[in-house]
Amino acid sequence: MLGAVSLAVFLKPKSANNQSQDDILLDQNNLAQNNSAEDDKEKEVAIVYFSATRTTEKVAEAIHDAVGGDLLQIIPATPYTAADLDYGSNCRATREQNDSSARPTIQDKIDLNSYDMIFLGYPIWWGDVPKIILTLLESENLEGKTIAPFATSHSSGLDSSVQTLKQHIDANIVEGRHFSATSSNTEIQEWAKQK
Numbered sequence: 001m002l003g004a005v006s007l008a009v010f011l012k013p014k015s016a017n018n019q020s021q022d023d024i025l026l027d028q029n030n031l032a033q034n035n036s037a038e039d040d041k042e043k044e045v046a047i048v049y050f051s052a053t054r055t056t057e058k059v060a061e062a063i064h065d066a067v068g069g070d071l072l073q074i075i076p077a078t079p080y081t082a083a084d085l086d087y088g089s090n091c092r093a094t095r096e097q098n099d100s101s102a103r104p105t106i107q108d109k110i111d112l113n114s115y116d117m118i119f120l121g122y123p124i125w126w127g128d129v130p131k132i133i134l135t136l137l138e139s140e141n142l143e144g145k146t147i148a149p150f151a152t153s154h155s156s157g158l159d160s161s162v163q164t165l166k167q168h169i170d171a172n173i174v175e176g177r178h179f180s181a182t183s184s185n186t187e188i189q190e191w192a193k194q195k
């Protein structure tokens with residue numbers, strides 16, 4: 001009997017921390033399974049947007065329909081009236097764009113902490129991001145997150161606005177896209193699904 005016990009001990013050597021070889025193999029398998037579960041984990045997606053007259057909102061909704069995730073609207077504490085947006089005059093929106101320190105207040109706090117992939121949408125205002133976008137970005141730690149910018153405008157592209165984003169965000173900013181009021185949902189959704 002004593003011989004059989006000795007044999008078993010011999011066949012199942014213990015490691016320094018008292019773990020058998022079988023236990024170690026089991027742990028290694030679990031680790032491999034956990035790693036592949038980590039790889040398979042769905043990325044948490046948010047579509048975050050500001051839209052004063054709903055053009056960008058429609059694009060955001062089309063993206064949301066295509067990729068799912070959470071649709072989060074940046075709502076100004078003081079809404080923009082038509083007069084505020086009359087950019088042929090020295091309106092509120094124009095004054096804000098000309099004021100490097102302007103940071104319009106957001107009505108409800110938006111927390112981007114749990115998202116890995118963020119579609120960020122805005123109208124182009126004087127070739128740039130509306131200042132309320134900076135209000136949001138400066139209140140968040142976006143390190144390690146992927147940001148896909150999208151914008152609407154009458155004619156301007158989004159390149160200079162992306163330069164502004166790069167100055168304000170420590171994140172992986174992937175190639176963005178400009179849409180117009182007449183862009184089709186198919187065009188919008190094909191772009192979003194590639195991200």
Ligand SMILES: Cc1cc2nc3c(=O)[nH]c(=O)nc-3n(C[C@H](O)[C@H](O)[C@H](O)COP(=O)(O)O)c2cc1C
Pocket residue numbers: 050051052053054055056057085086087093094122123124125126127128152153154155156181
């Ligand atoms: C203050 C202000 C500045 C704008 N500047 C530009 C511009 O530089 N280039 C452009 O093509 N459109 C410009 N536009 C037009 C908007 O970008 C366009 O109407 C946009 O699609 C509106 O989006 P929204 O409906 O989501 O607010 C401007 C509009 C406003 C109110």
